[in-house]
Amino acid sequence: MTTSTVEFHQTGDLTAGNRLQDEQQASRQSTQQRFNSLTAGHRACQGCGEALGARFAIDKVMELTGDRAFVVNATGCLEVFTTPFPESSWNVPWLHSLFGNAPAVATGVAAALRAQGKSDIRVVAQGGDGSTVDIGFGALSGMFERNDDVLYFCYDNEAYMNTGVQRSGATPPMARTATTPIAGANPGNPFGQGKNMPLIAMAHGIPYVATATISHLRDLEAKVAKAMEIRGARYIHIHVPCPLGWGSEPADTVKLARLAAESGLFPLFEAEHGEVTDSSKIRRQVPVEEYLKLQRRYAHLFGKSADAEGIAAIQKIADTNIRRFKLLREEE
Amino acid sequence: MPSQPGKPSQVEGSIAIAHAIAACRPEVICAYPITPQTHIVEAxxxxxxxEQLGNCQxxxxxxxxxxxxxxxxxxxxxxxxxTATSSQGLLFMAEAVYNTSGMRLPVVMTIGNRAIGGPINIWNDQSDSMALRDAGWIQLHxxxxxxxxxxxxQAFRLAEQVNLPVMVCVDGFLLTHAFEQITLTDQEKTDAFLxxxxxxxxxxxxxPMSIGAMVGPEAFMEVRYLNASQFDESLEPIQSISEEFAALFGRSSGGxxxxxxxxxxxxxxxxLGSVNGTIKDVVDNLRDEGASIGSIKISAYRPFPAAQLREALSQAERVIVVEKSFFSGIGGPLFNDVVRSLENSGIAHYSVIGGLGGRAILKKSLIEIFRNGMEESLEPLSFIDLDQKVITRELLRQRAGSHGK
Structure with a gap:
């Protein structure tokens, strides 16, 4: 059989393209050798950020462990679109139990492996923002404080997309969801609500916390690699735009992820034992409008109903992140 | 710690249960504290x-x-x-209770039976395990x-043989905290048995396989049907494992x-459960007086041995079901199960509710109820030692519209 190398090059940012990297460093998004823990044929929407994030996260885990890892999945989009019985898109040992218990199930898997003397098999768990920051929060906090040997991935698309785009504790201010509609005096999700899960994870003092995004896949892979060098509870919070829920073009998913990072709304950083150790510097800072205007969930901020105050308030969140996580290079 | 396997010693029920669990060589034990289950998991x-449990986590x-x-x-x-739990704890894990049986995972869980609130009450009745009676778990009492x-x-052996989870229901305080002469579990025999x-x-x-996939309308009914029919088939292994246990250990536990x-x-x-001790005493007293009365202790409550029970009651004229749980709408669940198994048998049946929230069930109260039953003067539904004065007063007060003042 003749094979041809298919290469996808990341475009639209200022990082060196794959084609300029050493063979060892270059990221291969699609080759016939790639493990593909999440295979084609699943039922995610076009342009799904979560599918991309999960594939890269789990692929890296499998690559690093030599396919010796178990994956626990919370209920949610990822679970539903990958495993409609009798089909499964997972090429890995995969276990789903409930919406709110993935961290505890993963603890049980890790405990069983320890009891069986098979701790060389690693355990990862994954869920969306609803299961992570809301319904499974207690279980996740318990897993963190016990420092159980589990790497947990949160794929954050900022609302309950699987049930039809309702607000979660990770929904950003002003965003329209089915339960924070554009109606009344204060349209969209209120300011002053929601939780910052990476900071909460850090407050547990666990060995490793990182944020990552699907526009920076090599950064994401590097963070997974870092996490896998460590034993104990680890947390990686991955920003995954959702065309369906955000009202954006499927083709803009990666672009939106990049704009979220470049505006400062989604800071990319790492922390060890509760202290920030590094953050990714913004190469080309953009105002939040550039990010917001591509999403119909923020449509009420623009056009006839233009809300300059609202946009300014969101810009303030970005500015705070930039200061807090030192996202801009110091002036030379 | 008394430790002479094979010979009875005076130990607390929870400690005896902990010893039995230890002898079963579990690999993972996980529990959250709730009274009255605590002594088991503490031990x-x-x-x-x-490090007396090997690699157990x-x-x-x-x-x-x-x-x-x-x-x-x-x-x-x-x-x-x-794991082990009680009362609110069982309700709090309810979603996972159904999930365990749906996934056919042979987990064993002790229920230290306790009332469920509100009002909050820590004492014994059986409304907790009864509330989850239809969750697809085998229930042994x-x-x-x-x-x-x-x-x-037996629960571990059974669970792993039929691939279903098992609850072992133990009356809170009355058993969990009671010191009795108990023969602690023999490790060698347990290893031979399990x-x-x-x-x-x-x-x-x-x-690599996917466990816990989403099942849609095209297959869900079949999954449910198979689960239910295989659940019902576990009555046979409950009986045979019980007989095998009795033969090996020299003592029976009810079948x-x-x-x-x-x-x-x-x-x-x-x-069901510990009240059978009191009932047996009362049966003895009444039989001494010449009454034709006996009792049946249900050990396997789920699946319910309906056909076997009907057969066993072929000589009976009436049954009196005494139980420690009561639900709005259905009343006593055990009574409903018994009535269903006696359909068209012509056997009279009486429902007796007692012991709710830990109220003691006294011999003298049972004697009176059983006598009334034998004279056909028992109400279809009666409550042991219900304070009618309090009920009447409250009803009058509420009707007068003075409640809340």
């Missing part, structure tokens, strides 16, 4: 610390929901897993602490149910 936590968690979820993860990874300990060994856990399906790296002078009795009392 196991200590054994784990002292004892995991402290933040809720009962997590406790059973940890067992789900462990069991799905091929490890023998155990213990009359005394010897049975409580022994049923756990082979290592070999799961039919578990996560493994050689053959599906146990007769007490009931084979030829006109009046048969039916009950």
């Amino acid at each position: 196991l936590a200590r054994m784990a610390r002292l 004892y995991v402290n968690v933040e809720s009962e929901f997590a406790a059973l979820s940890v067992c789900i993860g462990a069991s799905a990874s091929g490890s023998r897993a155990y 213990a009359e005394n602490n010897q049975e409580a300990a022994d049923l756990h060994i 082979p290592p856990f070999e799961p039919i399906q578990a996560l493994n790296i050689e053959e 599906l149910f146990e007769h007490y002078h009931s084979e030829a009795a006109q009046t048969v009392v039916i009950a």
